[in-house]
Amino acid sequence: MSTVTYPRKIWIVRHAEREDNVNRNWRKVEGSEGLSSDNSMLSQRGKQQARECKTRFQNADISHIFASPFDRTIETASTIIEGKNMKVKAEGGLCEALYLCEKPPGFWETEKLKEKFPLVDEDYVPIYSRYTLPKEPCGDDGCVPRVQKTLRALFEKYEGNLVLVGHGASIGACHEVLMGDFKYVGQATVSEFEEYAAGRYRCNYSSCSSHLSDKKNLRPW
Incomplete structure (x- = not known):
């Protein structure tokens, strides 16, 4: 187990805009072959948003980055x-x-x-794989226990500043776990938490969109 040095930053990023947010016929777009209905890739605007996230983190001291295993989250993180x-x-x-x-x-x-995404770490062993996912109730907050276990394990194992790329519900759950308040954030926005002692956190800001050139309709739900 790593010896974590405090304080450290934990940045949580929601994936950028999905193609199916703006195009009902997204299955006809090149690159959509074989994707399931819940796994749309990024739209052109989403790709631009991801590049703007890259610019935001250009000088950040990032030790590890984790992302949900969907195309839109992996592409956002890879960018x-x-x-x-x-x-x-x-x-x-x-x-x-x-x-x-x-x-x-x-x-x-x-x-x-x-x-598809060459920057994916082949050696990483996830906390949850397709074989170990729990049964969850309906509702966005049904994922809170899973996210809580995931964050606890990642924070204990990995030292340094971390970036987590997730979805509306899982990021809402991150806010619930770290601050006791389930909160939806906009697409391609950044929330910054600081772990100032083991298991002690403060939120420096949430759902920040200052890096985005187009802040309209970020779908904060």
């Missing part, structure tokens, strides 16, 4: 760390609320993810 000599750790514990998922998160095996 953020381009040029940083890092890998994206695909973590099923950060995925969307399970009642919204067509197939178990982690269905996209690491080797298949890596074919």
